[in-house]
Every structure is written in C-alpha cells, then in structure tokens.
Amino acid sequence: MATYSTNEFKSGLKIMLDGDPCAIVENEFVKPGKGQAFNRVRIRNLKTARVIERTFKSGDSVEGADVVDVDLQYLYNDGEYWHFMDPQSYEQLTAAAAAVGDAAKWLKEEAICQVTLWNGVPLSVAPPNFVIMTIVETDPGVRGDTSGGGGKPATLETGAVVRVPLFVQSGEVIKIDTRTGEYVSRVKE
Amino acid sequence: MESTCWRPGADFIALRLRADLLARIRAFFAERGVLEVETPALSAAAITDPNLASFAVSYTGPGPRHGWTLYLHTSPEFPMKRLLAAGSGSIYQIARVFRDGEAGRLHNPEFTLLEWYRVGFDHHRLMDEVTDLTTELLAGSVPLAEPERLSYRAAFQRYLGLDPHRATVAELAAGAERFAVPIPPGMPTNDTDPWLDLLLTHRIEPRLGAGRLTFLHDYPASQAALARLRPGDPPVGERFELYLNGIELANGFRELGDAGEQRRRFEAENAARRALGLPEMPVDEHLLAALAAGLPDCAGVALGFDRLAMLAAGKKSLGEVLAFPLDRA
Missing domain, CATH: 2.40.50.140 (Nucleic acid-binding proteins)
Incomplete structure (x- = not known):
C-alpha cells in the first residue's frame, strides 16, 4: 500500500494508525513563527467509529489503508x-x-x-438513506387523538421499531430515513 | 466547484479593506519618517533555517546569473539589512514572500509581509511601535484590551508549569501527556526545540492574545534565529512574537550585527539541514559582508499582512482575504 506524506493529508484520506484503518476527518497545518511545523489531525477509526486527535511532524509519512x-x-x-x-x-x-x-x-x-x-x-x-418497509405490528391508533403528540411505536418487517403517527396502521407501507431512524411518509403501493 | 474557481476567494469588502489597510500603513510610516523600499524577490542566496523551505527557480540568462539557481525570498530581511548597513536609516517594505510546504487555514505559500527596521530601537521600543500600528489598523473592527508582554519562560510556566530553558525532553514529554497534547511519532530524544514547538503550538498559542495584543519575548538561545543574545542565566534571544486571538501576527528581533556569530548560525543551520537530509542552502555572503561593514544598532519586525487583514475583516481563514488563494491560483 502507498504511503502518504502529511502534505497529502485531506479529509477523507484513509490511513493506517495503530494497526487500524482510519479516515482523516480534519487536517490543520500549524507552525510556530519559526520552528517545527505540525499537522494536527482528527481521525476516525473505521472499525470503532471513534474520533481521536493526533499530531504529526509535517513532512513525515504514514501508511495508507486499502x-x-x-x-x-x-x-x-x-x-x-x-x-x-x-x-x-x-x-x-x-x-x-x-x-x-x-x-x-x-x-x-x-x-x-x-x-x-x-x-x-x-x-x-x-444502508440506503431511505428504505420502504411494511409495518408488521402497531397499536391501532384513534384518529384525531393527538395526546402525546409523538405518535406510537411500530415494528417493521426487519424487526426495527420506529415512531409513526397515530393514523398509520399495521400492514401499511412506510418510508424511513435510516440516518435518523425517523418516519418520513406513507407509501401507496 | 470547477466552474466557479475563476472567481476570487475573497469578497470585495475584504479586498477594499486590504487596500485601505495598505494605504493606512503607508501613511503611518510616512508620518514617522520611515522610508519605503523594495528589494529583489529573487536571490542567489537563501535562508538556511531548516524549518523554512525556499522555492528554487532556474535563471537561463542573459547576464551575470546565467544558468544559476535563484531562490524566491521567504522574507526581505537580508537585503533590507544591507540597505541599513549602507546607511538607509529606518526602512519598511510591503513584500510578497514565498514559502514552500506551507498551506492551511492560516498559511498560503505566497503571502504579504510588512517588514520594518528601526535604527536605534531595541526590541521593546519596537514592540511599542507594533502596538501603535496594529491598534490603529484594528480600531473599530477588533476590540482590544491593554496589550500584554509575556516572556517565553513566563508563558510556559503559566500554561504548562514548566521552565522551557531548563526542562529536559522527558519533562517536556510528561508535560505534553499531562495536558493531553498528542505526541507525534518520531520526536527527537536529544533536542528540546521540537518539543517546545509542539507545546507552544498546541497548548500555549491558542490561549495567547485573547482579546488583546500579547507579545511573547526573550526566546531560548537555540531559537534566537537572527536576534541578539542577551547574556544571563540562561542567555535569551532578544526576539518577540505578537499574538492576537491565538493567531501569530509578527516576529521581531533586536538584530544581530555580529558577522562572525551570524556566520556560525548559518553554518549550524546548514549542519542541521544535513542531519535532517535537507539540501544545504547557499549562505548570503552579501549580508555577512554588510554586517562586517557595520549594521547600525536596530530592531526589525515582520508582520503577516494577510493575517492582520483576516482579523480586521472578522474572517477565519486567509483564503477569505486573498483574491486568489492557492486552490484558485
């Protein structure tokens, strides 16, 4: 695998760190008025998704991650x-x-x-940003009942549970935003 | 993105502000009788500092430098000192300078330096003048509390509880761990300067100049650069840096006038370059000859004009006050 100099650092670059593949989130070049320059980097460990801070001496190289x-x-x-x-x-x-x-x-x-x-x-x-799924189970809501305001839980065909408005019933097909896990709309098939 | 890259990175409010600041700088120095000069950007010699990289260009001729490698200056310091030695009196220059390997939110490989020299000033008197100029230029845009002067040692004691002149590599490394400063791989075990730079940039600089001009002064002798050493225990370099809101704005020296000492520093820097596997740079013999002829007692400072304009414009990156930053150049 290629090695990358700090001069090639940019967000999204994949590098190896402590044996784990990581992606650069943010790279900042810092240098005192005179003296050693550094790259301060925020890095996401792609295995654990944890973001950590690291510093490299500018000009040093690190191993790329495939x-x-x-x-x-x-x-x-x-x-x-x-x-x-x-x-x-x-x-x-x-x-x-x-x-x-x-x-x-x-x-x-x-x-x-x-x-x-x-x-x-x-x-x-x-997963795709939006998925279309069938509700397999939800309490029959009463139309016009707005108490609680937040809807009710509904179990989907994959086992995922999302909050849906009270008027949505079992057997209906709905669209969900997987990034937030939120109900978007009913889908007419 | 591709289609709009021809457009400037800065808006016209910022570009007008730059023009206005330049006019006010020239008026400031005209009123004080400081002469504006221009010196060449191309030189046969170059800076030896291992932490500065000069762009090299080849000159094909005609004329005396035919076939030579010439270097773009990283600051106009050496020819300005030759003018001082020749009797110019106090001088200033607004110069475009070039530094390879420097790009980021606060760096662009070409940028504008305001550099000036005051004959008969020591570095403290020059700090007074830097305060006068920057306060005037930032009036109405950046609120400033009373300026502050902090020795390099006091700053390390305040923010790290360490004495930068006495601490060992092990103590500096322990300080980095104590304050959660990430330690880069490959830090040297026999040289404290990179450790001091690490702690300065990560722990101290972000806290300097909060709402005021903070001058850091009296640097370790190893970081004197082109400043005079003041004997003492320990001796310190009569050098200062100016910070505002965590951003370094200027670097100044009570100028070293000793040609022999200057040559030793150039040679030591070239030796450090060799040790790091960097190319050695041709020493500026014209400067050394000028110092041998006699540099008047003086202090000089270089101020990053683009950074000043950025702060005055209330922007966060140099790219917002440069007509065409690197990615659009």
Whole structure:
C-alpha cells in the first residue's frame, strides 16, 4: 500500500494508525513563527467509529489503508453472516455482525448498500438513506387523538421499531430515513 | 466547484479593506519618517533555517546569473539589512514572500509581509511601535484590551508549569501527556526545540492574545534565529512574537550585527539541514559582508499582512482575504 506524506493529508484520506484503518476527518497545518511545523489531525477509526486527535511532524509519512467504498446488493442473512453481491461482477461477499452493526435492522433483500471494504473485507455497511418497509405490528391508533403528540411505536418487517403517527396502521407501507431512524411518509403501493 | 474557481476567494469588502489597510500603513510610516523600499524577490542566496523551505527557480540568462539557481525570498530581511548597513536609516517594505510546504487555514505559500527596521530601537521600543500600528489598523473592527508582554519562560510556566530553558525532553514529554497534547511519532530524544514547538503550538498559542495584543519575548538561545543574545542565566534571544486571538501576527528581533556569530548560525543551520537530509542552502555572503561593514544598532519586525487583514475583516481563514488563494491560483 502507498504511503502518504502529511502534505497529502485531506479529509477523507484513509490511513493506517495503530494497526487500524482510519479516515482523516480534519487536517490543520500549524507552525510556530519559526520552528517545527505540525499537522494536527482528527481521525476516525473505521472499525470503532471513534474520533481521536493526533499530531504529526509535517513532512513525515504514514501508511495508507486499502479502504474503498463500493455499492453492493444485500442478498440474505444466514443467521451468522450477511451476504452481499456486486451487481456488476456478481461476486459475492460476506460481512460479519461487527461490520453490519446497526445497519442490520434496515437491511431488506435486494437493497443497494454502501459497503466499506478494508483489504477486500467488509468493514462497515451503510444502508440506503431511505428504505420502504411494511409495518408488521402497531397499536391501532384513534384518529384525531393527538395526546402525546409523538405518535406510537411500530415494528417493521426487519424487526426495527420506529415512531409513526397515530393514523398509520399495521400492514401499511412506510418510508424511513435510516440516518435518523425517523418516519418520513406513507407509501401507496 | 470547477466552474466557479475563476472567481476570487475573497469578497470585495475584504479586498477594499486590504487596500485601505495598505494605504493606512503607508501613511503611518510616512508620518514617522520611515522610508519605503523594495528589494529583489529573487536571490542567489537563501535562508538556511531548516524549518523554512525556499522555492528554487532556474535563471537561463542573459547576464551575470546565467544558468544559476535563484531562490524566491521567504522574507526581505537580508537585503533590507544591507540597505541599513549602507546607511538607509529606518526602512519598511510591503513584500510578497514565498514559502514552500506551507498551506492551511492560516498559511498560503505566497503571502504579504510588512517588514520594518528601526535604527536605534531595541526590541521593546519596537514592540511599542507594533502596538501603535496594529491598534490603529484594528480600531473599530477588533476590540482590544491593554496589550500584554509575556516572556517565553513566563508563558510556559503559566500554561504548562514548566521552565522551557531548563526542562529536559522527558519533562517536556510528561508535560505534553499531562495536558493531553498528542505526541507525534518520531520526536527527537536529544533536542528540546521540537518539543517546545509542539507545546507552544498546541497548548500555549491558542490561549495567547485573547482579546488583546500579547507579545511573547526573550526566546531560548537555540531559537534566537537572527536576534541578539542577551547574556544571563540562561542567555535569551532578544526576539518577540505578537499574538492576537491565538493567531501569530509578527516576529521581531533586536538584530544581530555580529558577522562572525551570524556566520556560525548559518553554518549550524546548514549542519542541521544535513542531519535532517535537507539540501544545504547557499549562505548570503552579501549580508555577512554588510554586517562586517557595520549594521547600525536596530530592531526589525515582520508582520503577516494577510493575517492582520483576516482579523480586521472578522474572517477565519486567509483564503477569505486573498483574491486568489492557492486552490484558485
């Protein structure tokens, strides 16, 4: 893998740090009036998603991380692994639970997800920003009842639970923003 | 983005402010009888400081420098000192200078320095004048409390509880850990200066000049650069830096006039360059000859004009006060 000089640092660059793949979030060049220059960097560990601060001497090099984002189609879950397919090459890849994480509850078969690969192995999975799902269970709400104001919980076909307005009923199909986990609208099929 | 890159990075309010500040600087020095000068941006010699990188260009001729490598100046200091040695009296220059390897929110590889020299001033009297000028230029845009002068040692004691002149590498490293300053890989174990720079930039600088002009002065002898050393225990470099709202605005010296001492410093810097695997730079023999002929007792300072304009405009990055910063150049 390539190495990168601090001169090439910019947000989004993928580098190795303490054996983990990381992405640069923010890079600031600092230099006293005379003397050693530094790059102050905020870095996200792509395994843990934790953001940490590091400083490098300007001009030093770090090892790059072989990390790429690819769009893959979700196929199925065999109970242990999540299976994806590259829609161009039909190549199949499996992702472990640690990589899928919270995305699992938004994964519906055939959905196109952004999968981050590290050395060719899925490191994390981002579900589509919006998903369409069927409500399998929710309390029958009373139309016009606005008490509580926040709606009611509804369980979706994948097991995810979202808050929906009181007028939305079991069996209905709804659109959800996966980034916030919030109900967007009903969908007429 | 591509399609709008031809447009300036700064708005016209900022560009008019720059023009206005330049006019006020010239009026300030005209009133005080300081002569405006211009010196070449291209020089056969270059700065030896290992932490400054000069752009090199090749001159194909005609004339005496045919086929030479010439260097773009990182500051107009050396030729201005030659003018002083030749009897110019107090002088100032508004110069475009060039530094390779410097770009960021507060850096652009070419920028404008206001540099001036006052014959007969020591560095404290020059700090008074820097205060007068910056206070006048920032009046109405940046509210300023009483200016403050803080020795380099006092700053380290205040913000780190360390004596920068006596602390060992191990003590400075412990100080970095105590104040959660991330320690870069590959820090030297036998040289305290990079550690002092790390602590200064990460822990001290962001706290300097909060709503006031703060002058940091009397630097460790190893960081005297082109300043005189004042004997003492320990000896200190008669150098100062000006900060406002955490941003370094100016660097000044009570100027070293000893040609022998200057040559030793140039040679030591070139030795440091060799040790770091950096190219050695041609020493400015004209400057050394001028110092040998006699530099009048003087103090000089270089002030980052773009940073001053940025603060006056209430902006956060140099790119907002440069017509065309690096990414649009």
